[in-house]
Amino acid sequence: MSELSLSIQGISKSYQIARALGAQPYRTLQEEVVALPRKLWKRARGRTDRLDTFWALQDVTFDVNKGEVVGLIGRNGAGKSTLLKILARITDPTHGRAEIYGRVGALLEVGTGFHMELTGRENIFLSGAILGMRKSEIAAKFDEIVSFAEVQQFIDTPTKRYSSGMFTRLAFAVAAYLEPEILFVDEVLAVGDAAFQKKCLGKMEDVAGQGRTVFFVSHNTQAIRQLCTRCVLLEHGRVVADGPTHETLSIYNQHLRDMRVDAETGVNNPENRRGSGAVRFTAVSVEDLAGTERYAFEMGETVRFRLSYRANQPMRGIAVVVALRSGVSRDLVTSVRHVVTTDLVPPGATGTVTVDLPEVYIRPGEYPIYFHLSESVPTKTNYDVLDDLTPPLVIAAGSRRLHDNFDPAQPFGVFSLPSRMTVDEAPAVRQDTIDRPFDDKAEMAQTGITTEN
Amino acid sequence: MGAVVRVPERRPTVVIKAETGWASLNLRELWTYRDLLFILAGREVKLRYKQTSLGVTWVVLQPLLASLIFAVMFGRFAHLPSDGHPYALFVFSGVIVWNYFSAVLQRAGNSLITDARLITKVYFPRLAIPLASTFSALIDLGVALLVLVILLIVYKVAPTWRILTLPFFIALAGISAAGVSLWLSALNVRYRDFVHAMPFLLQIWMFASPVVYATTLVPERYRFAYGLNPAVAFIEGFRWAILGASSLTLPMVALSTTISLVVFIGGAFFFRRVERGFADNV
Numbered sequence: 129m130s131e132l133s134l135s136i137q138g139i140s141k142s143y144q145i146a147r148a149l150g151a152q153p154y155r156t157l158q159e160e161v162v163a164l165p166r167k168l169w170k171r172a173r174g175r176t177d178r179l180d181t182f183w184a185l186q187d188v189t190f191d192v193n194k195g196e197v198v199g200l201i202g203r204n205g206a207g208k209s210t211l212l213k214i215l216a217r218i219t220d221p222t223h224g225r226a227e228i229y230g231r232v233g234a235l236l237e238v239g240t241g242f243h244m245e246l247t248g249r250e251n252i253f254l255s256g257a258i259l260g261m262r263k264s265e266i267a268a269k270f271d272e273i274v275s276f277a278e279v280q281q282f283i284d285t286p287t288k289r290y291s292s293g294m295f296t297r298l299a300f301a302v303a304a305y306l307e308p309e310i311l312f313v314d315e316v317l318a319v320g321d322a323a324f325q326k327k328c329l330g331k332m333e334d335v336a337g338q339g340r341t342v343f344f345v346s347h348n349t350q351a352i353r354q355l356c357t358r359c360v361l362l363e364h365g366r367v368v369a370d371g372p373t374h375e376t377l378s379i380y381n382q383h384l385r386d387m388r389v390d391a392e393t394g395v396n397n398p399e400n401r402r403g404s405g406a407v408r409f410t411a412v413s414v415e416d417l418a419g420t421e422r423y424a425f426e427m428g429e430t431v432r433f434r435l436s437y438r439a440n441q442p443m444r445g446i447a448v449v450v451a452l453r454s455g456v457s458r459d460l461v462t463s464v465r466h467v468v469t470t471d472l473v474p475p476g477a478t479g480t481v482t483v484d485l486p487e488v489y490i491r492p493g494e495y496p497i498y499f500h501l502s503e504s505v506p507t508k509t510n511y512d513v514l515d516d517l518t519p520p521l522v523i524a525a526g527s528r529r530l531h532d533n534f535d536p537a538q539p540f541g542v543f544s545l546p547s548r549m550t551v552d553e554a555p556a557v558r559q560d561t562i563d564r565p566f567d568d569k570a571e572m573a574q575t576g577i578t579t580e581n
Numbered sequence: 582m583g584a585v586v587r588v589p590e591r592r593p594t595v596v597i598k599a600e601t602g603w604a605s606l607n608l609r610e611l612w613t614y615r616d617l618l619f620i621l622a623g624r625e626v627k628l629r630y631k632q633t634s635l636g637v638t639w640v641v642l643q644p645l646l647a648s649l650i651f652a653v654m655f656g657r658f659a660h661l662p663s664d665g666h667p668y669a670l671f672v673f674s675g676v677i678v679w680n681y682f683s684a685v686l687q688r689a690g691n692s693l694i695t696d697a698r699l700i701t702k703v704y705f706p707r708l709a710i711p712l713a714s715t716f717s718a719l720i721d722l723g724v725a726l727l728v729l730v731i732l733l734i735v736y737k738v739a740p741t742w743r744i745l746t747l748p749f750f751i752a753l754a755g756i757s758a759a760g761v762s763l764w765l766s767a768l769n770v771r772y773r774d775f776v777h778a779m780p781f782l783l784q785i786w787m788f789a790s791p792v793v794y795a796t797t798l799v800p801e802r803y804r805f806a807y808g809l810n811p812a813v814a815f816i817e818g819f820r821w822a823i824l825g826a827s828s829l830t831l832p833m834v835a836l837s838t839t840i841s842l843v844v845f846i847g848g849a850f851f852f853r854r855v856e857r858g859f860a861d862n863v
Contacts, residue, residue, distance in 0.1 A: 131591070132591070135593075143861070213860070214597060215597070216703070216704050217595070217597060217704035218700075218701060218702065218703070218704055218860045219857070219860045219861055220597075220599055220600060220857045221597065221598070221599050222599055223599050224598070224599065225596065225597065225598040225599075226596070226597040226598070227593035227595070227596050227597075228593055228594055228595040228596075228597070229591055229593050229594055230594055231594065232594075232595065232704075234703065234704065243624060243628065245627075245628055245631050246624065246627065246628070250624070250627070253620055254620050254621075254624055257614070257616050257617035257620045257621075258617060258699065258703050258705050259703065259705075260613070260614065260617075260705065261616075262613075262616055263616040263620070
């Protein structure tokens with residue numbers, strides 16, 4: 129009989145979206161006092177604003193047995209991170225209950241608890257203590273952590289002087305060596321180079337091999353396939369599939385294919401499809417050079433967009449725009465615009481174009497895609513806008529080296545652009561500065577970028 | 582053989598459920614994280630004086646300069662009462678214990694916002710964050726006490742048996758400071774107004790406490806109301822332990838200790854009640 133490790137029973141989580149108070153992230157005392165009579169009046173009449181409630185998770189129920197390695201997948205906003213945050217006790221569920229048997233190690237973001245001003249040694253103790261380790265336990269594991277992270281030389285250097293690769297390795301090592309009975313991991317493998325990813329996956333396999341439980345959230349279906357025996361699919365906050373990894377992944381892929389955009393998809397939903405409709409996309413797809421539809425790419429691969437449209441009214445030329453947004457801030461990351469034709473396009477005319485982004489230099493992450501159709505001369509009218517109607521483009525670090533000082537683990541900024549340096553005047557080398565860890569990566573990290581932890 | 586192996590019923594290590602209302606303090610858990618408390622306190626001390634050229638000298642300079650100004654303003658010009666002690670010594674001993682109290686409030690009040698990244702990414706008893714400030718500021722107080730020893734030698738004041746009660750009054754200052762900080766830090770997550778109110782609050786509070794004057798300045802009939810301020814007892818007590826004569830009375834200490842404990846325990850429960858919303862609000 130297998131032992132229970134994690135039991136999730138009907139977990140739901142709602143967020144109140146405060147519309148009445150606008151987009152303010154927090155309230156002042158004065159506002160609260162002013163709003164109080166209205167709130168009490170409403171409560172007295174038994175009315176609450178239903179519209180303002182957003183359910184991030186609804187009635188999620190499943191059990192995980194000891195030693196299982198379970199993957200959790202789903203599109204952006206499906207509730208994966210919320211579920212993990214509840215299990216990691218960072219936020220409370222609105223309803224439901226979960227039982228956890230054994231010590232939990234949660235790795236929701238690499239390097240939480242690290243402080244840039246502190247040395248590697250100080251940070252190991254700090255972040256170990258935050259993860260719930262006793263000082264003596266950390267001391268006992270100290271050497272292993274340092275050697276896994278390969279930072280022996282720089283252990284007494286402030287982490288702000290670390291290269292991002294060193295930083296990531298150290299952070300992962302601390303969490304991995306906590307030896308939790310249950311390990312929650314959220315998408316940490318998107319950062320770091322291929323060798324590091326392999327090392328982390330290996331370490332997670334070890335953890336699983338020792339009869340401990342791993343709960344792994346990722347967009348990286350490849351990593352899930354390699355690591356997990358079982359996989360849970362979340363959609364709109366609900367569990368829609370739960371079974372052997374290959375079965376769940378094929379359902380997931382099927383769902384992605386079902387989302388195929390046509391002339392009708394979401395036309396009535398002004399949130400992600402807008403425009404006058406004088407011309408409409410009839411199909412959009414994202415594929416690789418071999419013509420296989422997919423949304424996960426490695427840095428350096430070519431991303432191909434295939435766009436079909438149909439004019440419903442006469443158009444003075446046609447132009448397409450493909451843009452990528454940031455998955456976190458929703459800011460525009462980049463956009464390309466191509467004029468298909470400047471000629472008059474009669475109603476009923478159809479066309480298909482292919483737009484390639486050769487060798488994407490975008491750093492690992494998730495990028496919602498935005499498509500736009502207009503006339504060849506930019507006007508104020510939107511004719512068709514698809515915003516977030518396809519799965520997001522997921523870029524992972526790969527083994528490709530794009531340029532000489534390429535480092536996919538460099539988390540700063542959006543792009544990894546080729547750059548060149550020439551030394552015009554070499555500094556005189558002094559003996560006492562020689563042991564500082566200035567490799568070229570740290571050098572890059574220094575270039576005008578300060579990171580606060 | 583053939584014996585029935587009884588599998589002991591396993592109890593979950595953690596139960597997660599929607600909680601409303603008051604939660605227990607869960608002191609057992611806080612105890613398992615005790616190392617974190619001191620590592621966080623150590624971090625605060627280290628970070629405070631990194632990249633400062635005077636470093637730890639600031640710990641000495643701050644109360645010395647403040648005392649110098651007070652000694653000139655209030656001692657020399659205004660002739661405020663000092664229970665018969667040299668005014669400089671009187672004010673310095675008041676300033677260092679007050680500085681401890683106010684440093685804890687300032688650091689802890691904003692601590693949850695400063696450590697927002699931790700709160701939204703990892704679980705650990707949140708009480709550890711404001712409580713760490715209570716301990717980290719003790720280092721500053723310790724250094725200032727060494728300076729006080731030098732001043733005592735200069736003014737040729739010999740300690741009496743009362744010095745043995747000093748730890749009690751420092752602990753009282755710590756509990757008062759921690760209690761107020763728990764309220765402030767928790768409220769500050771929701772209402773950022775407290776950041777702005779803090780400097781005024783501390784300034785008013787200082788003049789409502791016997792830092793630059795002796796309690797004898799306060800008319801007799803207001804003494805009871807004055808004693809409701811928990812800072813009165815630990816400042817007067819601190820002086821009583823070091824310098825001797827003071828207007829400290831036993832009822833005052835008892836009242837103040839009770840109030841400090843009520844604020845502290847109430848603050849801890851309040852903190853626990855609102856902490857589950859921290860990650861969503863911060």
